[in-house]
Amino acid sequence: MPASVNQSTRLIYLAPLQGFTDFIYRKAYNEIFEGIDAFFIPYISVKNEGVLKKYEKEILPENNQQTRVIPQVLANNAIELLFLSKFLANKGYKEINLNLGCPYPMVTNRAMGAGLLPHPDKLHQILSSFFENSNLSLSVKLRAGLISPFEIEKIIPILNQFPLSEVIFHPRIARQLYEGEIIDSAFEFAKTNIKHRLVYNGDIFSPANFNERSQKFGGTNCWMLGRGVLMNPFLPAEIKGKNFSKDEKLLKLETFHKRVFELYTEKMDNDGNVLNKMKQFWIYFSYNFEKQAKSFKLIKKTNSLAQYQSAIKIVFWANF
Ligand SMILES: Cc1cc2nc3c(=O)[nH]c(=O)nc-3n(C[C@H](O)[C@H](O)[C@H](O)COP(=O)(O)O)c2cc1C
Structure with missing residues (x-):
């Protein structure tokens, strides 16, 4: 430097x-x-x-x-x-x-x-x-x-x-x-x-x-x-020089995802819009996961918030 x-x-x-x-x-x-x-x-x-x-x-x-x-x-x-x-x-x-x-x-x-x-x-x-x-x-x-x-x-x-x-x-x-x-x-x-x-x-x-x-x-x-x-x-x-352990990262990523989902649910007027926003979010967020392409594909094909929540569980579980 x-x-x-x-x-x-x-x-x-x-x-x-x-x-x-x-x-x-x-x-x-x-x-x-x-x-x-x-x-x-x-x-x-x-x-x-x-x-x-x-x-x-x-x-x-x-x-x-x-x-x-x-x-x-x-x-x-x-x-x-x-x-x-x-x-x-x-x-x-x-x-x-x-x-x-x-x-x-x-x-x-x-x-x-x-x-x-x-x-x-x-x-x-x-x-x-x-x-x-x-x-x-x-x-x-x-x-x-x-x-x-x-x-x-x-x-x-x-x-x-x-x-x-x-x-x-x-x-x-x-x-x-x-x-x-x-x-x-x-x-x-x-x-x-x-x-x-x-x-x-x-x-x-x-x-x-x-x-x-x-x-x-x-x-x-x-x-x-x-x-x-x-x-x-x-x-x-x-x-800026900070390091994070794998566990710290997982916890923060989960908390972040949960918060983004919560805020979209609060601010958007229907489930379809929330789902679309979350799918968009995952275009880049999926790069936090080793199995990026598979994770994104799984989320992209969900058609309801219930399906979305099941997919998220799999993605977090399969990658960490
Ligand atoms: C999807 C998308 C939307 C963007 N929207 C804006 C914008 O509203 N205003 C702006 O100045 N640049 C916008 N940009 C450009 C980014 O601010 C940034 O200049 C560009 O992505 C290069 O930086 P990066 O390589 O760090 O991403 C956008 C880029 C992308 C990919």
Whole structure:
């Protein structure tokens, strides 16, 4: 580890993952696991001049009692960004994050998410208007580009003109979605040229991955983890130097699963929705188990909560 990187001041953020890191996941996670310094709420956006009802529970302050929670917004112009920032300021938030990384054509074709990256002038106008009219702290989460990883070279000088709280960087282009090579040279470029605090994000699935990245990008001390946490919720604590026995892990995984199930049952209006949410949860949670594929398959084919509960018993029993 480079001398400049201090393990005790290392910060780890939970990435926003639409459909996965919802308020129930974040709440249960925070009750049972440790090591996350900030939780990001998956993006909200403007529709028909308002905020969709489905986002309300996500941002209600009582559903977000962790120490640092940052809502993320998706906007393609200054008016939308200001509208969302006022909406969030009214809920008591002091800090928001602008999504400049969403790779899906439905979003990028409307010049939102990574779709803003080929338009530095437009981004400049959005950020100018934000900082003239809002007192909130703003960070951005971005990729290297929509089509080319060199787009970042024209975006960074824009970001440097504004008092952003931090810049979270996932060094891929939109076309890659979440697969394929991480573009190390793009992160290196950002590290040299961005004057804000730079947060690395992408493909950290184990402490070994983390050590490799941290050696490569010496000096970076702030990390955002997404799928790696969903697949191994102990990862942030492990990166911070903690070890867990097999028994401890089993107990925490069981407690976590029980809590997530309980909260979905409490908040959802019917069993079918609870079952769907739990199946979705297991897409990544199944990676905590040696027999991942078999475990997931067993859960996926359940058709009722009674069947689901029987499958869970088998999965926990067969894997530990
Ligand atoms: C299913 C899914 C949903 C995502 N939703 C969001 C989102 O709402 N906002 C965002 O900025 N990134 C979103 N991302 C990207 C993640 O935040 C993160 O940048 C990406 O997964 C890479 O980090 P990882 O390799 O640690 O998972 C999503 C990714 C996935 C796979």
